[in-house]
Amino acid sequence: MGWTRKDLLSIRELDAAEIVLLVETAASLQEIAGREIKKVPALRGKTIVNLFYENSTRTRTSFEIAGKWLSADVVNFSAGGSSAAKGESFIDTARNIAAMSPDVVVVRHASAGAAEILARTLPCSIVNAGDGAHEHPTQALLDLLTIKEHKGHFEGLSVAIVGDITHSRVARSNIHGMRKLGMTVTVAGPPTLIPPFVQELGVKVAYRLEDAIRDVDVIMMLRLQQERMSSGLIPSLREYSRYWGLTLDKLRAEARPDVLIMHPGPVNRGVELSPEVADGPYSVILDQVAKGVAVRMGVLLLLAGARGEAA
Amino acid sequence: MTTRPRLREKAQVLDDAALDRALTRIAHEILERNGGAKDLAFVGLRTRGVTLAHRLAAKIAAIDGANLPVGTLDITLYRDDLDMRGAPVVRGTDIPFSIKNKAVVLVDDVLFTGRTIRAALDALIDLGRPLMIQLAILIDRGHRELPIRPDYVGKNLPTSRRESVAVRLREHDGEDRVVIEEPEEA
Numbered sequence: 001m002g003w004t005r006k007d008l009l010s011i012r013e014l015d016a017a018e019i020v021l022l023v024e025t026a027a028s029l030q031e032i033a034g035r036e037i038k039k040v041p042a043l044r045g046k047t048i049v050n051l052f053y054e055n056s057t058r059t060r061t062s063f064e065i066a067g068k069w070l071s072a073d074v075v076n077f078s079a080g081g082s083s084a085a086k087g088e089s090f091i092d093t094a095r096n097i098a099a100m101s102p103d104v105v106v107v108r109h110a111s112a113g114a115a116e117i118l119a120r121t122l123p124c125s126i127v128n129a130g131d132g133a134h135e136h137p138t139q140a141l142l143d144l145l146t147i148k149e150h151k152g153h154f155e156g157l158s159v160a161i162v163g164d165i166t167h168s169r170v171a172r173s174n175i176h177g178m179r180k181l182g183m184t185v186t187v188a189g190p191p192t193l194i195p196p197f198v199q200e201l202g203v204k205v206a207y208r209l210e211d212a213i214r215d216v217d218v219i220m221m222l223r224l225q226q227e228r229m230s231s232g233l234i235p236s237l238r239e240y241s242r243y244w245g246l247t248l249d250k251l252r253a254e255a256r257p258d259v260l261i262m263h264p265g266p267v268n269r270g271v272e273l274s275p276e277v278a279d280g281p282y283s284v285i286l287d288q289v290a291k292g293v294a295v296r297m298g299v300l301l302l303l304a305g306a307r308g309e310a311a
Numbered sequence: 312m313t314t315r316p317r318l319r320e321k322a323q324v325l326d327d328a329a330l331d332r333a334l335t336r337i338a339h340e341i342l343e344r345n346g347g348a349k350d351l352a353f354v355g356l357r358t359r360g361v362t363l364a365h366r367l368a369a370k371i372a373a374i375d376g377a378n379l380p381v382g383t384l385d386i387t388l389y390r391d392d393l394d395m396r397g398a399p400v401v402r403g404t405d406i407p408f409s410i411k412n413k414a415v416v417l418v419d420d421v422l423f424t425g426r427t428i429r430a431a432l433d434a435l436i437d438l439g440r441p442l443m444i445q446l447a448i449l450i451d452r453g454h455r456e457l458p459i460r461p462d463y464v465g466k467n468l469p470t471s472r473r474e475s476v477a478v479r480l481r482e483h484d485g486e487d488r489v490v491i492e493e494p495e496e497a
Contacts, residue, residue: 003398028385028403037437042388042399070388298401301388305399 003302007119007126010135011176019177023145026291026298032069033293043072046103046304051094052129053079053109058265058289059129059138063106066296072304075102090114091121098122103304107131125303133167139264140173142295144181146288147218150260154181160212161185161203162244163222163272164193164233170264171222175201188212189222189244192233209244214254220262221246221272237271247274251282260284318475318492324450324468327487333465334363337447338370340463345414348377350442352413356431357385357402360419362482363449367418382406384417389430404434411439416463420478422448425459450489452476 003021011019032038048067052060060076067074077097079085084093090109097105098121105122107115108129115128130136144154151157159178165171165187178185179202187198188206198205206212213219224240234240246261261273261282269275278285325333345351348371355364361383368379383405393399417431428446435444449465454472470476470491479488 002400025401028401031404035438040388040437041433042390042393301401302398305393 006303007115007128008137008299008303009115009119009126009128011137011140011173011180012135014137014177014180016180019141019144019180022141022295022298022302023148025302026141026145026295027148029297029301030291030294032297033290038069039071040069041071042301043067043070043103043304046070046072047101048072048074048104048106048300048304049097049100049102050074050076050129051097051105051107052077053084053090053107053114054130056108056129058292059108059136062289062292063127063129063138063296063300066293066300069293070297070300072103072300091117094118094122098124104300127299127303130169133169133172135173135176136169136264137173138292138295138299139170140177141299142288142292143170143174143220143262143264144177145291145295146262146284147260149287149291150284151217154178154183156182156184157218158184158216159186159218159220160188160206160216161220161222162188162209162212162246164224164228165189165198165222166193166195167225167228168222171220172201174220175203179203186212186216190234190240193228209246209250210254213246213250213259215256216259217256218260218262219246219255220264223264223266224268224272226268241271245270245272245274246277248276248280251277255282262288265289316494316496318477319495321474321491321493323488323490324476325466325489330449330465330487330489333449334366335370337463337465338367338374341367341416341445341447342371342375344445344462348375348379350413351377351416352380352382352408352410353416353418354382354384354406354410354431354435356417356419356427357383359478359480359483360384360417362480363420363447364416364418367416367447380408382408382410384431384434386427386430386434389434391426391430404438406438409439410435410441412442414443414445415441416445416447418447420449420480421476422446422451422459422461422464423454423476425455425457428459429457449478450476 064074104125106127106129112132112134114131119126185203263285353364355361364381385402385404387399387401445462447463448461451464451467452470474493
């Protein structure tokens with residue numbers, strides 16, 4: 001089957017075959033990173049605009065590298081140095097950028113649904129690079145590619161996602177993707193950071209780290225956003241890290257010897273992950289980042305490489 | 312999905328024995344032309360070119376004793392008609408050896424317009440600077456749109472543009488056979 005969508009807005013809207021197609025396309029593009037000349041002409045003459053209203057290191061950089069390795073022209077827009085700072089609205093800015101005829105707009109915004117609004121408003125392809133606490137589909141795809149390469153398959157794997165589930169678009173995109181691919185997902189965190197009715201997404205809930213990580217194939221630790229503390233959702237960083245921080249001792253006591261430790265970055269060392277775990281043998285955190293470029297190449301290629309009858 | 316017209320078999324061009332003889336002859340020609348197997352490497356174009364490249368490498372191993380490396384080239388990212396084809400399907404390039412200063416024999420099943428080979432040349436040269444590139448083709452069916460000419464040909468086959476040539480190989484199709492097909496009810 002082929003790719004037929006104009007936009008990539010969420011993992012929720014995709015079916016399993018589409019997710020697998022994206023992951024496999026990315027897998028076959030990984031080889032480009034090892035070449036002497038890291039450039040292929042596939043998107044020559046296409047223009048990609050990175051429209052970022054929130055800070056980002058990994059995502060923006062990897063979209064930029066991905067576009068450039070595919071020979072597209074990549075333009076970065078960040079809200080700080082732009083007319084957005086002068087009060088131009090999101091839609092007005094987007095319409096102005098669209099008037100310059102880009103082929104793909106990659107958007108990150110603090111509001112859930114921002115990418116979808118653009119997709120309805122603009123004629124070009126839209127990639128959601130994170131919208132509020134809603135979804136972050138390319139992060140889930142690179143997580144899935146990492147899991148596939150280390151475990152060889154998806155069906156039947158079990159995953160624990162640990163931390164601030166309520167505010168995490170990474171968790172939401174991963175839960176949708178993993179469930180569609182036949183994986184078992186347990187979410188775990190302090191009750192204040194677990195959304196009500198999360199079981200309706202088809203996940204189990206654990207309220208102790210030790211229960212969540214026992215016998216799973218993958219542990220995905222989420223970043224604790226420090227502002228959660230000031231809003232009263234956790235009592236203190238120290239308490240959070242005592243109960244929810246993953247240390248080598250806890251890993252050795254409870255987890256399987258072949259478990260994968262993942263983290264979407266940026267890591268708060270000593271809060272959700274101890275440095276020995278973040279840099280340890282179970283950790284595939286930097287591998288995730290490397291795969292991020294391949295995944296974003298795959299997404300850009302499928303969206304912009306096909307403006308024929310199928311699109 | 313575009314529905315292609317159903318094809319019916321018009322004529323058989325090669326049976327299994329003739330296909331094997333053609334590959335044996337090409338293997339000998341490659342060795343003759345290059346004065347042996349030194350610094351030779353095969354790169355097959357997905358999908359059936361790769362299979363043919365492996366078979367040629369096996370022939371050369373049988374004749375000369377040399378084990379030549381075989382790589383796989385996917386040219387999707389280099390096509391000049393990406394825009395016209397719907398979503399691209401990338402299946403990956405896998406060339407686990409350096410092509411630098413090698414005489415690379417590019418292998419494909421059918422040579423038609425030459426555009427695939429143009430893309431393959433670009434893709435190959437992006438991977439390094441080979442000493443030379445030669446082209447081995449099982450069926451040359453004519454209708455070139457670019458100045459590209461094969462070095463080794465299994466069979467020259469005059470065709471009309473509405474016909475198509477199907478190379479069926481044991482590894483993919485369960486039989487070794489080449490046939491001409493034409494649209495039904497044309």
